[in-house]
Amino acid sequence: MPELPEVETTRAGLAPHLEGRRVAGAVLRRPDLRWPIPDAIERVLPGQRIEAVRRRAKYLLIDTAAGSALLHLGMSGSLRVLPAQLPPRTHDHVDLILEEDARSPRQVLRFNDPRRFGCLLWQPHGEVHALLRGLGPEPLSDGFDGDYLFELSRGRKAPVKTFLMDQAVVVGVGNIYAAEALFAARISPLRAAGRVSRERYTALADAVKAILGHAIARGGTTLRDFISPDGAPGYFEQELSAYGRGGEPCPRCGRALKQASIGQRATVWCGHCQR
Ligand SMILES: [Zn+2]
Structure with missing residues (x-):
């Protein structure tokens, strides 16, 4: 997609x-x-x-x-x-x-x-x-930051990955980018959204911006079969740290990456680095 x-x-x-x-x-x-x-x-x-x-x-x-x-x-x-x-x-x-x-x-x-x-x-x-109507802010806009995520998430019990992928929270953070941003920010995707600190949400918002910004700068794409408007296939998975790498060594600590389904979406994370 x-x-x-x-x-x-x-x-x-x-x-x-x-x-x-x-x-x-x-x-x-x-x-x-x-x-x-x-x-x-x-x-x-x-x-x-x-x-x-x-x-x-x-x-x-x-x-x-x-x-x-x-x-x-x-x-x-x-x-x-x-x-x-x-x-x-x-x-x-x-x-x-x-x-x-x-x-x-x-x-x-x-x-x-x-x-x-x-x-x-x-x-x-x-x-x-x-x-x-009812869409959250653009992830690359100034309105999306750690304070915004922290305040919106108070009292929410849903996993932080599900929260981050909710289009009413922020738009356009799909499964791939949610997994990568949570890996970069060292947050477990299973953690309740309401139990992530302001500081860690700042790291998460920064990671979302950096990862999406990088992907856009590279010409998009994370999909094997996506062809950009000029006909050139985009780059793919060699740049991904977590997504699609369940069972492989964590790029940070070397332990095997875990894989599970969260909100019916395949999720990969490191049980050691992400808490
Ligand atoms: Zn690790």
Whole structure:
């Protein structure tokens, strides 16, 4: 599943190709992805000029004066800017046709999604889509820090890993990054969220920022099968300390890393270094 760094990499890769251009039309090869594609994509979006390509959590927003196309890559989605005459392949479900201009020929933004857990929705100007309501702060924003986590977690009995992965607490910290950040901050993923000190939450927030920032700087990705917008596969697991390494020696102390399921998600940690 694309995680926040992959989505941010996709955003950064697409923005220069989309911003300032006008949408000439939309081609829907099926009526739905995870959810039905709203009429506005065909009725309202064409003719609009793309003002910005933004990210909120793992959603991409293509902003126009009339509203925003809201995209999620789901489990397997990808977006490419391609020549309009290139025939669609299997699972190329949607094209947004980009008007040709002086600097670019006619192109399409093509959404491919084999498993169809992704979505393409519409957020009218001035509204906030239901999917974006109630989300916690962005992990790389100033609003996310140790004090924030400490105060929000008081009295919570859920494991700190589950707390950190709750989108109402902070967005975009998926299983991989939660495991890595807890390893870096030396906090056991099993510890009750309400029993982690302010100091340790500061270390955890710093670790989340450092790990996500590093992944974004490296061009995203932590997924074997993820392909960045320029077609290059991202880096992978040699940089991960804990995730996917159950039973292997801890990179810090050499003892075997433990593995268990927390909140139905595979979790790896060191029983010696993480308390
Ligand atoms: Zn260890």
